[in-house]
Amino acid sequence: MSSKRATKPKPKVQTPCDRCPLRGLDTFRDFTPEELAFMLEFKSGELVLDAGTSILHEGSNSPHLYTVLSGWAYKYKTLPDGRRQVLNYALPGDFIGLQASIFDVSSHSVEALTDVVLCVFPRERLWDLFARHTGLAFDVTWLGAHEENILGDFLVSVGKRSATERVAFVLLQLFARARQAGLVKNGALGFPVTQELLADTVGFSLVHTNKTLKRLRRSKAFTWQGPTLEVASEDKLAELASTSPPGTGRRPLI
Amino acid sequence: MSSKRATKPKPKVQTPCDRCPLRGLDTFRDFTPEELAFMLEFKSGELVLDAGTSILHEGSNSPHLYTVLSGWAYKYKTLPDGRRQVLNYALPGDFIGLQASIFDVSSHSVEALTDVVLCVFPRERLWDLFARHTGLAFDVTWLGAHEENILGDFLVSVGKRSATERVAFVLLQLFARARQAGLVKNGALGFPVTQELLADTVGFSLVHTNKTLKRLRRSKAFTWQGPTLEVASEDKLAELASTSPPGTGRRPLI
DNA sequence: CGTTACCTTGAATCTCCTCAATACACGTGG
């Protein structure tokens, strides 16, 4: 086998759950020793993908359940003629494919937005998890309900918020979630979302999204240039979004 | 105690789960004898409410988890200045307050759209259900994920569908869900949604919703006059909505 | 028979979309 240098070096480390870097964050609740033991053998591998790679496809089924270890992904649905609506983003600690595991087909597509590392779990053992670990089963349901909340917030945005409110809301939510996932350093976040993707998130055309951003920048509540987003004041941004400032809640992981 | 006649006679029957009328429908999967035994003592009562009554309030918490036995309810969120967005409808067999049971507060409000009868379950015993009945725990998660799917579909509608598509989609979805819940007789459905509520569901103003309905009626795919909705062709309506015709899947109950 | 809730319609205004052109950063091959 040739030993030519790969175009892009990939992390080869298999990260066991007892050394999960996410669990160090105080965002996530701790495992009991029994839960940890179960997770160590439940996790069946890691999946390392380049940005732009498709992870799940609407209508197809997947033998795996994923958790994001690092990187960003986004979930979306498309209409027959190609119109695309982003439903949600998956950040480190978030599930991918829970629905596809519970039903037999995925209701939406998922694509890697950056290079990502996913923890892989075999979906047929999800039943074991439910049968043997009530706490983990509850966590799974918790995470599902949490996603539903985010979807509900997005639905309110798209249905009832004005253009500036909508854009402000999405920027704020993503920034706050990234902050909880430990991705914000010195108030700055590596933000891989393009304006086109943002447009498909808020339900506007690209052009109108761009013009709305221009108006919004005048508020000085944030700066977004190139790939970094800095939020000067979450409170001010929350006000612009007609919402309350995001908190710092604790949540389950996996 | 006076025995004056009540302004509106209310059904007094306490319906035990072994005689649940919904379970007769072949939409819902059967309980095992053990599950049935558990549910019989899990259900702690029935709540009978008039149309217009508030069931849950956004931000508050509730000691109960509900299931709709009969009637319609709707879930909604409001912005600080009063704008309202409907998130979903609850039909017989649907949960109300699952999120409020899992987190400590409800993320949305719920109001009775018609007179409703709710099955009441104490939320602190939800843990017992998870601990003792894996199948039921899975069903709870299934129902939560199912709701998330519906929210996702609505989000696509509001974000990307045209006016006529949007209205057609909501009418079709509600009709199909009502059909599965056994509410459609001879192709006709008692449809308690007002145009104002429909407007807050699809994200349009009342006026524009009305004009969109007028245009849609020309298709002859449905009639909606007074309180009854008749769908002549779900396929045609699905086409108008840029979606695929709804099926007849089996689902868990409670 | 008047009140109330809901539906309907027209007109003026504003929001948002499409089309089109430009600009910039980046990587690739000549």
Next chain:
DNA sequence: CCACGTGTATTGAGGAGATTCAAGGTAACG
């Protein structure tokens, strides 16, 4: 090294779509 293509961001102009305001209309109910 430069020319070129690709992906992303930006801006203007004109038109379609949605909102608001305003005025009626109908059916149910006390």
